[in-house]
Amino acid sequence: MTMRPRRLSVPLLLALTMLAASGAGTALGDDVPWFRRALxxxxxxxxxxxxxxxxxxxxxxxxxxxxxxxxxxxxxxxxxxxxxxxxxxxxxxxxxxxxxxxxxxxxxxxxxxxxxxxxxxxxxxxxxxxxxxxxxxxxxxxxxxRGADGAIIPGRFCLNSxxxxxxxxxxxxxxxxxxxxxxxxxxxxxxGAPYGCWCETCRKLFKAQYGTEPPAGATWDEGWGRMLEFRYESSRRFERALYDHVKKVxxxxxxxxxxxxxxxxxxxxxxxxxxxxxxxxxxxxxxxxxxxxxxxxxxxxxxxxxxxxxxxxxxxxxxxxxxxxxxxxxxxxxxxxxxxxxxxxxxxxxxxxxxxxxxxxxxxxxxxxxxxxxxxxxxxxxxGHRPVQEVAVYFSSRSRDWYGREHPDRYFRAFQGAHRALVLEHVPWGVALDENATDASLAAFPVVILPDAPVISAEEVARFRKYVEQGGSLIVTGWSGLFGDRGAPADRSTLEDLIGAKLVRRLDSRDNHVRLPAAMARFPFEPLLAGIEHDWSFLVEGPAAIYLPTTATPLGELLEPHRTVRQKQGKEGTGWPLSAGKAVGPAILVNAVGKGRVLTFAASPDAATASEHPIVEARKLLVNAVRFLHPSPHFRVEAPAFVESVLTDDPETRTLRVHLIAGVSTPTTTPPTNRPYVIPGLIEDAPTFRVRVVLSIIPTSVTTAGPNTTVTLDDKTISAVVNDVHGVIVIRY
Known part of the structure; x- marks a missing residue:
């Protein structure tokens, strides 16, 4: 079905930010390598x-x-x-x-x-x-x-042998x-453990490179830092050597x-x-x-x-x-x-x-x-077209290694939770990696989320500063910047100048709460309260810290949890959340830096969104921050939370596509083992769901990719009904 408006639009999104195309899905000739032709x-x-x-x-x-x-x-x-x-x-x-x-x-x-x-x-x-x-x-x-004790590690080849x-x-x-x-x-x-390798070949290579013996295991000190680098380089060297050999033959x-x-x-x-x-x-x-x-x-x-x-x-x-x-x-x-x-x-x-x-x-x-x-x-x-991405979720591999250590979910939870919040709220997103992030690659995103990344280097801080000074918006959560380069807790934040506040202390609790007063419902902070009850203390499960504002504007309250007498005596665990206790500091800090702004959550709405208590308000809090910092996106998708929306653009044909994929799995019962960790259900039926896409301009035409999706166009708003697992809205501009 095609809907044509009475008037044509100006060229779409002159300032649109996009990443490079993958090349998949384009029909190419036989002279092109097979992997560039394949779907x-x-x-x-x-x-x-x-x-x-x-x-x-x-x-x-x-x-x-x-x-x-x-x-x-x-x-x-x-x-x-x-x-x-x-x-x-x-x-x-x-x-x-x-x-x-x-x-x-x-x-x-x-x-x-x-x-x-x-x-x-x-x-x-x-x-x-x-x-x-x-x-x-x-x-x-x-x-x-071989392990540090010289014993063979079953089932593992040494890549340096x-x-x-x-x-x-x-x-x-x-x-x-x-x-x-x-x-x-x-x-x-x-x-998993045990970690290798301490065979004679690896010992000799390590000593030749660093002038010292390898550490006697995961010591999480300078020696282990060398061992991590040695292991990474061993993998890279093996892969490159095999690749080069095949290409030579x-x-x-x-x-x-x-x-x-x-x-x-x-x-x-x-x-x-x-x-x-x-x-x-x-x-x-x-x-x-x-x-x-x-x-x-x-x-x-x-x-x-x-x-x-x-x-x-x-x-x-x-x-x-x-x-x-x-x-x-x-x-x-x-x-x-x-x-x-x-x-x-x-x-x-x-x-x-x-x-x-x-x-x-x-x-x-x-x-x-x-x-x-x-x-x-x-x-x-x-x-195979270029993605339209509004928000970057920043991944810190050093935080993965030195903060997550042997329990990487400590770090992954916030990264994955930030992604979950963006998907469920239909905010176009991408990934930024610390290893290859540049000034230009970060500048492609109107908003960058730094999800509870405790280990942030001085070089990264400088890059974030430049990004914000030139007009970018940075969201900082949890314990980001609060640990040293080897994962030890620090007395101050590496990000304090960007945050506009000084660290008072990290909370040792995870069951922390946030309360946003009704006074915040006035301009310009009302977007932060969308979908959240005023003056209500709600759980934001994850790391939190108390900050003293210097140049930042403090908003809302961070509340630490109550603790029973037995918990204070160490006789009872704190794994299950208790109710909110007293307010200990601001919940949100907003700091202007150059042409941009930094919004800091003292708690971790991203980690909370991937926690065992993922209340809706936690994810709303994070996405509200995106909308506060970037209130006028070129596209806005409104769809059920079970639908993932993916936006792509083909500038050569001036075509925007909105992919809508419904993950409606069947309900499940408790599993025979590992209760209460439920086994996901399967998707059996093709659902029917409604979607609205609001554009910043009027398109020249709107069609669909198949008969199972119908669309209507009213000025800048597209309404669609999808009767399938996957539907595509095709927008010409």
Whole structure:
């Protein structure tokens, strides 16, 4: 349906701020690398050896046929196939380096897949594992990671050992088959304690670089700082060496590494967000409600974009409902929801299918995947455009390492909570990373949120100052800037000049409250009270601090919680919130700096939004601050909280698109274990919902991308009804 107004508009958004395009979704010629042409693809591998395998188990993968895999993927609409060539236990081809899966007999899955792919002009990517030990590590203990006590860490290869030569030999074998690329998985250094590596090779390298012995574990001091850097550089060096080797052997073969620089991964994996996102031809990550949450789907995609600006990024999803090898198949609309979310955020997407134990393929899974792929490819022109982003959520990798330490959720909670608040309130957002943030990249955002980032360097403070002085708006929450560079509590804030206040003390409580008086409902502070009852003390669960204003205007009250006599005596815990006690300082500080402003929350509405008590008012408080600082956005989307809105712009055709993706999962009951942590429900039905989009100008036309969405236009306001999981409003200007 098309609505045309009587008068044309001026060019849309002369001051619109946008990030670089990912390039996904644009139909390009065959001379363009496969990953720049692709929208959807598949990864297929067997199930049964992920936890080890007995060589006598010849039934495992006996019916895993490369030719059949490629044929079924092609029929489903896959534009490339990632075929398992080597996992943590076996090779699935005639390898001279790694043990071949015994159930294959004389067959060669990789050769079958490459031949079928060539006949269908379908790129074949070899899946190759680095970690996950298995038989190869058992027979080569010289490649094993070792703990500080010298003992082998089971299942982990040292990336500084001669194991790199094994990977080079494996890739040489596969390149000879004619593969188009490699997906290198499990490039981590482990997902928890014990941390490595203290083998003789690593000890010698460490001492040669730093002139001292490595620390005897996670000491969280200067020595551990060197060890963190050593681990990060070991990962980077391994990735770059393998990448360079492949390119030397055959330059046209692509290499991508499975990435673990994003939440919920911490220092343990040995990856930093930017340093380890840029080592391949493109970044590959993974999502899924099973491990990353429903909101993690879009968040991970934008995290990958921020880590490798201007480059394509691939995201892997899975057909199972709980984890990769569980042999279940999700409902079609559940698959469509995740696929649409990632495509709207600019990713190209790989659906992971794990075969049955014997290698057979599930026909129902391929039927549903095919339907989802056909739906996505029919809307190809609507994906891969530049995002419109109003607010940046700033990620501090140093806070992740030195404040989060071995409990990274301490830091992640506020970062993820800020994202959740923006999504549920339909504020266009992006991610800014400390490693590659520049004056120009921050200036692209009208508002930057610094979500409870305790470790902020002098260089970052200078960059934030310049950003604000030139007209930017900065939101500071919780304990941001209140810790030293190695994560120790500080006596003063590194941000105090920007905040316009001095630190009095940090509260040792998490169950803190905020009260906003009715007097704030007058100009100019009334936007801060939208949707929040006046003179009401409400819980804002998370870190908080008491500030004494210097140049800032104080607003509202921060209240510390009551404590029982038993709690004061240390006989009772404080894990469950108590009611508000006395007021101890201002709740909000507003400070003018140059042409811009800094708004500081003494509490943590972002952490509260991702806490165990995520009341609506906490997220309203954060988003109200955005609207107070940036009251006249070019676009305003009004939609149900279960709908994620993604705005993109194509300036060449002067087309704005509003993607609307509904995550309406079914209600669930308590799980059989780990109560009360409920297992998320699946999306079964296509919902119907209403949306309003308010523009700053009058568009030349408004259409929809399909028959399941209808629109009407009244001056600058678009009203729409969406009858599906995913709808797209197409606005010409």
């Amino acid at each position: 959807v693809g598949m990864e297929v591998g067997p199930t049964g050896a992920q936890s080890g395998s007995d060589p006598s188990d010849v039934g495992y993968a006996a019916d895993f046929h490369g030719r059949e895999v490629v044929r079924r993927c092609a029929e489903a609409g896959s534009e490339y196939v990632v075929i398992w060539a080597r996992d943590g236990e076996y090779a699935y081809y005639d390898s001279k380096v790694a043990a071949k899966c015994p159930g294959l007999g004389a067959r060669d899955v990789l050769r079958e897949a490459v031949e079928e792919g060539a006949a269908r002009k379908l790129p074949i990517i070899a899946y190759c594992v680095v970690q996950q030990g298995g038989q190869y590590l058992s027979s080569h203990p010289e490649f094993a990671m 001669g194991y790199l030569e094994t990977l080079k030999a494996l890739t040489d074998e596969m390149i000879a088959y004619g593969v188009d690329g490699f997906h290198v998985d499990m490039i981590d250094q482990g997902f 055959k330059p046209g073969v692509t290499v991508d590494f499975n990435y673990h620089g994003n939440p919920p991964f911490s220092f343990e994996v040995g990856q930093r967000p930017v340093r380890h996102g840029e080592n391949g031809d493109f970044l590959t990550g993974e999502t899924g409600v099973w491990g990353f949450s429903a909101l993690g789907v879009g968040l991970n995609a934008e995290f990958y974009r921020a880590a490798t600006p201007g480059l394509p990024f691939q995201v892997a999803i899975q057909r199972g409902v709980r984890m990769y090898h569980d042999q279940t198949t999700r409902p079609l609309n559940d698959i469509r929801w995740e696929l649409a979310t990632l495509l709207a955020h600019g990713a190209f997407v790989t659906m992971v299918d794990k075969t049955g134990y014997d290698g057979r393929l599930d026909p129902v899974a391929y039927k549903r995947i095919g339907e989802a792929f056909r739906d996505a490819k029919a809307g190809r022109e609507h994906f």
